[in-house]
Amino acid sequence: MLSQETRDIVKSTAPVLAEHGTTITKVFYQNLFNAHPELLNIFNHANQAQGRQQAALANAIYAAAVHIDNLENILPSVVQIANKHVSLGIKPEHYPIVGEFLLKAIKEVLGDAATAEILTAWEEAYGVIAEAFIGVEANMYKEAREQENGWNFFKPFTVVLKKQESDIITSFYLKPADGSNVPEFKPGQYISLRVLIPGEEYTMIRQYSLSQATRPDEFRISVKREADNDPNGVVSVFLHKQIHEGDTVEVSAPAGEFLLDVTQTTPLAFISAGVGITPMMSMLETVATRTPDRPTVFLHAARNEALAAFRDDVEKHAANMNNAKYKMFYSSEANGIITREVLETYVDTTGDAYVCGPVSFMEAMIRELRTLGMTEGQIHYEFFGPAMQLDNK
Missing domain, CATH: 1.10.490.10 (Globins)
Structure with missing residues (x-):
């Protein structure tokens, strides 16, 4: 004291x-x-x-x-x-x-x-x-x-499948190298990958959102490849270029507080841009399989169709739901931005909104949602990296 x-x-x-x-x-x-x-x-x-x-x-x-x-x-x-x-x-x-x-x-x-x-x-x-x-x-x-199948710190996982989702996003399906199952995780959580890149003195750790609903035996992460000369891209480039099916990486147990409340049935809006779509995929699939009657809107922004991941998956999950709407926005096209008018049209402000993407995108979306009357407790968002101050006033 x-x-x-x-x-x-x-x-x-x-x-x-x-x-x-x-x-x-x-x-x-x-x-x-x-x-x-x-x-x-x-x-x-x-x-x-x-x-x-x-x-x-x-x-x-x-x-x-x-x-x-x-x-x-x-x-x-x-x-x-x-x-x-x-x-x-x-x-x-x-x-x-x-x-x-x-x-x-x-x-x-x-x-x-x-x-x-x-x-x-x-x-x-x-x-x-x-x-x-x-x-x-x-x-x-x-x-x-x-927890069942749990562990502390890092554990070896094998890359069992590597799947390209867009021109810049690739999914990695990971299973424990010892043949065990994985713990159940909450939609929106992330795992850490620890890698030692050839030529580097120290190991590098990066967090990646789990991009599918919980499975008994595997995790899936979906990684955006940054530019080769971008300091932020050292690990993502390594994963894209040098990690292949059959290779091993070290993985931490799921963590994170950007969570979908699966006990609720109130309206949902998932609003993402770029690789910010990854935690939304876990959330959307969970709603589609557990509470398919829950009113849900899925809005995603990308620069163009070639860079937009998971369109087919979003369509599939929405088709399994009874009250779902989705729309992809491409900034290279006319009316390709998620504006206040778009949010007003699609978002039920009595429910909850989940926002993820570049900081400037999150600032704009949160600001507009508040203008439409949503409270701080209704708006949930996730940073990739250290938490920063948001300018959403």
């Missing part, structure tokens, strides 16, 4: 963190990896290079400072981040290392302004926050381990 004095000191640093947070986290990561290069086996190098991880951590630290009196206010963020941590294999022993280098970075960036009093208060606050994460993650690890 933090003293009132400690909470007051931490809260007083919020304006400074708002101004210098990203600088602090850049210094933190640089010093952390210099001292502990083995942690590069866990962290996404591309997110580091682009500054997304630094910005996400800065936002998290600032939120902790603002809400230090009521840390339960940031519990949804804690759970979301904890899911990512579990899918990466973060362990309790990593937290003291992070705390040490975070405090050193605060001191290095703020200099004399980071008094002993401030550093002590943040050390105490970090201890409480780290303890919360460790506790949440311990429960997640326990649940993942003890």
